[in-house]
Amino acid sequence: SAVISQKPSRDICQRGTSLTIQCQVDSQVTMMFWYRQQPGQSLTLIATANQGSEATYESGFVIDKFPISRPNLTFSTLTVSNMSPEDSSIYLCSAAGTGSNTGELFFGEGSRLTVL
Amino acid sequence: GQNIDQPTEMTATEGAIVQINCTYQTSGFNGLFWYQQHAGEAPTFLSYNVLDGLEEKGRFSSFLSRSKGYSYLLLKELQMKDSASYLCAVRGPGGFKTIFGAGTRLFVKA
Numbered sequence: 001s002a003v004i005s006q007k008p009s010r011d012i013c014q015r016g017t018s019l020t021i022q023c024q025v026d027s028q029v030t031m032m033f034w035y036r037q038q039p040g041q042s043l044t045l046i047a048t049a050n051q052g053s054e055a056t057y058e059s060g061f062v063i064d065k066f067p068i069s070r071p072n073l074t075f076s077t078l079t080v081s082n083m084s085p086e087d088s089s090i091y092l093c094s095a096a097g098t099g100s101n102t103g104e105l106f107f108g109e110g111s112r113l114t115v116l
Numbered sequence: 117g118q119n120i121d122q123p124t125e126m127t128a129t130e131g132a133i134v135q136i137n138c139t140y141q142t143s144g145f146n147g148l149f150w151y152q153q154h155a156g157e158a159p160t161f162l163s164y165n166v167l168d169g170l171e172e173k174g175r176f177s178s179f180l181s182r183s184k185g186y187s188y189l190l191l192k193e194l195q196m197k198d199s200a201s202y203l204c205a206v207r208g209p210g211g212f213k214t215i216f217g218a219g220t221r222l223f224v225k226a
Contacts (some may be wrong), residue, residue, distance in 0.1 A: 030212070031212040041218070042216045042218045044216075048213060092158060102161075103207070104161040105149075105214055107158035108158060109157070
Protein backbone atom coordinates (compact mmCIF):
# COMPACT_ATOMS: atom_id res chain seq x y z
CA SER A 1 0.00 0.00 0.00
CA ALA A 2 0.96 3.66 -0.23
CA VAL A 3 0.51 6.54 2.16
CA ILE A 4 -0.40 9.78 0.43
CA SER A 5 -0.11 13.15 2.11
CA GLN A 6 -1.86 16.20 0.75
CA LYS A 7 -1.63 19.80 1.79
CA PRO A 8 -3.36 22.01 2.50
CA SER A 9 -6.12 19.89 3.97
CA ARG A 10 -8.49 22.81 3.63
CA ASP A 11 -8.43 26.45 2.64
CA ILE A 12 -10.71 29.37 2.10
CA CYS A 13 -9.79 31.36 -0.98
CA GLN A 14 -10.85 34.58 -2.59
CA ARG A 15 -12.32 34.70 -6.07
CA GLY A 16 -9.68 35.27 -8.73
CA THR A 17 -6.77 33.86 -6.77
CA SER A 18 -4.90 30.61 -7.38
CA LEU A 19 -3.98 27.82 -4.99
CA THR A 20 -1.49 24.98 -5.34
CA ILE A 21 -2.17 21.62 -3.70
CA GLN A 22 0.77 19.36 -2.99
CA CYS A 23 0.70 15.58 -2.97
CA GLN A 24 3.50 13.42 -1.55
CA VAL A 25 3.58 9.61 -1.77
CA ASP A 26 5.74 7.58 0.59
CA SER A 27 6.96 5.30 -2.20
CA GLN A 28 7.61 5.51 -5.92
CA VAL A 29 4.43 5.00 -7.92
CA THR A 30 3.77 4.50 -11.58
CA MET A 31 0.63 6.55 -11.93
CA MET A 32 -0.73 9.59 -10.14
CA PHE A 33 -4.15 11.13 -10.69
CA TRP A 34 -6.10 14.16 -9.55
CA TYR A 35 -9.83 13.89 -8.85
CA ARG A 36 -12.45 16.39 -7.82
CA GLN A 37 -15.34 15.53 -5.54
CA GLN A 38 -18.09 18.09 -5.09
CA PRO A 39 -20.30 17.87 -2.01
CA GLY A 40 -22.45 14.75 -2.06
CA GLN A 41 -21.09 13.72 -5.44
CA SER A 42 -18.73 11.04 -6.68
CA LEU A 43 -15.22 11.46 -7.98
CA THR A 44 -14.52 13.15 -11.30
CA LEU A 45 -11.13 12.58 -12.88
CA ILE A 46 -9.36 15.84 -13.69
CA ALA A 47 -6.13 14.51 -15.15
CA THR A 48 -3.37 11.94 -15.09
CA ALA A 49 -0.13 13.40 -13.80
CA ASN A 50 2.68 12.13 -16.01
CA GLN A 51 6.20 12.07 -14.64
CA GLY A 52 8.45 14.38 -16.59
CA SER A 53 5.85 15.40 -19.17
CA GLU A 54 2.60 17.28 -19.52
CA ALA A 55 -0.46 15.93 -17.73
CA THR A 56 -3.26 14.23 -19.64
CA TYR A 57 -6.52 16.08 -19.04
CA GLU A 58 -10.05 14.73 -19.16
CA SER A 59 -12.82 16.35 -21.13
CA GLY A 60 -13.89 19.58 -19.49
CA PHE A 61 -10.57 20.25 -17.78
CA VAL A 62 -7.77 22.33 -19.28
CA ILE A 63 -4.17 23.01 -18.43
CA ASP A 64 -4.62 26.76 -18.07
CA LYS A 65 -7.19 26.26 -15.32
CA PHE A 66 -5.61 23.23 -13.62
CA PRO A 67 -1.86 23.18 -14.25
CA ILE A 68 -0.26 20.02 -12.90
CA SER A 69 3.35 19.18 -12.21
CA ARG A 70 4.97 15.82 -11.53
CA PRO A 71 8.72 16.23 -11.25
CA ASN A 72 9.40 12.73 -9.90
CA LEU A 73 7.75 9.43 -9.00
CA THR A 74 6.62 10.49 -5.53
CA PHE A 75 5.37 14.06 -5.85
CA SER A 76 2.77 16.05 -7.76
CA THR A 77 1.05 19.41 -7.54
CA LEU A 78 -2.30 20.65 -8.79
CA THR A 79 -2.98 24.37 -9.11
CA VAL A 80 -6.51 25.68 -9.27
CA SER A 81 -6.17 28.97 -11.14
CA ASN A 82 -8.32 32.08 -11.16
CA MET A 83 -10.76 30.47 -8.75
CA SER A 84 -14.49 31.05 -8.73
CA PRO A 85 -17.11 29.74 -6.28
CA GLU A 86 -17.82 26.88 -8.72
CA ASP A 87 -14.34 25.55 -7.93
CA SER A 88 -15.33 24.94 -4.32
CA SER A 89 -14.77 21.22 -3.95
CA ILE A 90 -12.60 18.51 -2.47
CA TYR A 91 -9.55 17.76 -4.57
CA LEU A 92 -8.09 14.29 -4.16
CA CYS A 93 -4.69 13.02 -5.16
CA SER A 94 -4.43 9.30 -5.91
CA ALA A 95 -1.75 6.84 -6.90
CA ALA A 96 -1.54 3.37 -8.39
CA GLY A 97 1.10 0.85 -9.23
CA THR A 98 2.61 0.34 -5.81
CA GLY A 99 3.41 -3.34 -6.23
CA SER A 100 -0.15 -4.59 -5.95
CA ASN A 101 -1.26 -6.97 -8.69
CA THR A 102 -4.66 -5.34 -8.86
CA GLY A 103 -3.47 -1.76 -9.31
CA GLU A 104 -6.05 -0.31 -6.97
CA LEU A 105 -5.95 3.38 -6.24
CA PHE A 106 -4.79 4.87 -2.96
CA PHE A 107 -6.04 8.29 -2.03
CA GLY A 108 -4.84 11.22 -0.04
CA GLU A 109 -7.15 12.70 2.56
CA GLY A 110 -8.20 15.43 0.16
CA SER A 111 -7.96 19.20 0.07
CA ARG A 112 -11.24 20.95 0.76
CA LEU A 113 -11.33 24.33 -1.00
CA THR A 114 -13.97 26.97 -0.39
CA VAL A 115 -13.97 29.91 -2.78
CA LEU A 116 -15.74 33.06 -1.66
CA GLY B 117 -19.07 7.17 -23.99
CA GLN B 118 -18.68 6.17 -20.39
CA ASN B 119 -21.56 5.46 -18.06
CA ILE B 120 -21.60 3.77 -14.69
CA ASP B 121 -24.95 3.39 -12.93
CA GLN B 122 -25.65 2.41 -9.36
CA PRO B 123 -28.55 3.12 -6.99
CA THR B 124 -28.35 6.41 -5.13
CA GLU B 125 -29.28 5.12 -1.68
CA MET B 126 -30.05 1.87 0.10
CA THR B 127 -31.12 1.06 3.63
CA ALA B 128 -30.56 -2.25 5.39
CA THR B 129 -30.74 -3.67 8.87
CA GLU B 130 -27.82 -4.59 11.08
CA GLY B 131 -26.96 -8.29 10.67
CA ALA B 132 -28.65 -8.55 7.28
CA ILE B 133 -27.24 -8.95 3.78
CA VAL B 134 -27.32 -6.21 1.14
CA GLN B 135 -26.47 -6.29 -2.55
CA ILE B 136 -25.42 -3.12 -4.36
CA ASN B 137 -25.67 -3.35 -8.13
CA CYS B 138 -23.60 -1.56 -10.74
CA THR B 139 -23.99 -1.50 -14.50
CA TYR B 140 -21.43 0.03 -16.80
CA GLN B 141 -20.88 0.99 -20.39
CA THR B 142 -17.31 2.09 -20.98
CA SER B 143 -14.91 2.40 -23.88
CA GLY B 144 -12.61 -0.44 -22.90
CA PHE B 145 -12.37 -2.47 -19.73
CA ASN B 146 -9.44 -3.46 -17.59
CA GLY B 147 -11.04 -4.25 -14.26
CA LEU B 148 -13.85 -3.22 -11.97
CA PHE B 149 -13.31 -1.95 -8.45
CA TRP B 150 -15.45 -1.27 -5.43
CA TYR B 151 -14.41 1.40 -2.95
CA GLN B 152 -15.88 2.39 0.39
CA GLN B 153 -16.01 6.01 1.44
CA HIS B 154 -17.10 7.18 4.86
CA ALA B 155 -18.34 10.75 5.13
CA GLY B 156 -15.47 13.21 5.21
CA GLU B 157 -12.86 10.57 4.43
CA ALA B 158 -10.99 9.38 1.34
CA PRO B 159 -12.17 6.28 -0.54
CA THR B 160 -10.59 2.97 0.41
CA PHE B 161 -10.27 -0.11 -1.78
CA LEU B 162 -12.65 -3.02 -1.16
CA SER B 163 -12.53 -5.39 -4.09
CA TYR B 164 -11.39 -6.02 -7.64
CA ASN B 165 -12.78 -8.13 -10.48
CA VAL B 166 -11.28 -8.52 -13.92
CA LEU B 167 -12.64 -11.95 -14.85
CA ASP B 168 -16.25 -13.11 -14.65
CA GLY B 169 -17.34 -14.60 -11.38
CA LEU B 170 -17.37 -14.03 -7.68
CA GLU B 171 -14.52 -12.77 -5.52
CA GLU B 172 -14.96 -13.25 -1.79
CA LYS B 173 -13.15 -11.33 0.89
CA GLY B 174 -14.46 -11.84 4.40
CA ARG B 175 -17.89 -10.22 4.75
CA PHE B 176 -17.58 -8.64 1.32
CA SER B 177 -18.01 -10.33 -2.05
CA SER B 178 -18.04 -8.86 -5.53
CA PHE B 179 -19.36 -10.34 -8.74
CA LEU B 180 -18.66 -9.46 -12.35
CA SER B 181 -20.28 -10.31 -15.67
CA ARG B 182 -18.36 -8.63 -18.46
CA SER B 183 -20.80 -9.67 -21.17
CA LYS B 184 -23.63 -7.96 -19.29
CA GLY B 185 -21.61 -5.00 -18.09
CA TYR B 186 -22.77 -5.80 -14.58
CA SER B 187 -21.30 -6.12 -11.13
CA TYR B 188 -22.57 -6.29 -7.61
CA LEU B 189 -21.09 -5.88 -4.16
CA LEU B 190 -22.52 -8.15 -1.48
CA LEU B 191 -22.15 -7.21 2.16
CA LYS B 192 -22.99 -9.85 4.74
CA GLU B 193 -23.59 -9.60 8.47
CA LEU B 194 -24.03 -5.87 8.21
CA GLN B 195 -22.60 -3.70 10.95
CA MET B 196 -23.38 -0.11 11.79
CA LYS B 197 -19.89 0.87 10.68
CA ASP B 198 -20.77 -0.30 7.16
CA SER B 199 -22.87 2.85 6.75
CA ALA B 200 -20.94 4.61 4.00
CA SER B 201 -20.93 5.33 0.29
CA TYR B 202 -19.92 2.49 -2.01
CA LEU B 203 -18.34 3.49 -5.27
CA CYS B 204 -18.26 1.30 -8.35
CA ALA B 205 -15.31 2.15 -10.61
CA VAL B 206 -14.07 0.89 -13.95
CA ARG B 207 -10.48 1.00 -15.13
CA GLY B 208 -9.83 1.55 -18.79
CA PRO B 209 -7.30 -0.26 -20.95
CA GLY B 210 -3.67 0.68 -21.32
CA GLY B 211 -3.16 2.21 -17.93
CA PHE B 212 -4.67 2.83 -14.55
CA LYS B 213 -7.17 5.55 -15.47
CA THR B 214 -10.25 4.80 -13.38
CA ILE B 215 -13.73 6.25 -13.76
CA PHE B 216 -16.15 6.26 -10.85
CA GLY B 217 -19.90 5.85 -10.61
CA ALA B 218 -21.96 8.27 -8.57
CA GLY B 219 -21.85 6.02 -5.52
CA THR B 220 -24.49 4.31 -3.41
CA ARG B 221 -25.09 5.64 0.08
CA LEU B 222 -25.83 2.73 2.40
CA PHE B 223 -27.61 3.34 5.69
CA VAL B 224 -27.45 0.51 8.21
CA LYS B 225 -30.11 0.73 10.90
CA ALA B 226 -30.34 -1.11 14.18
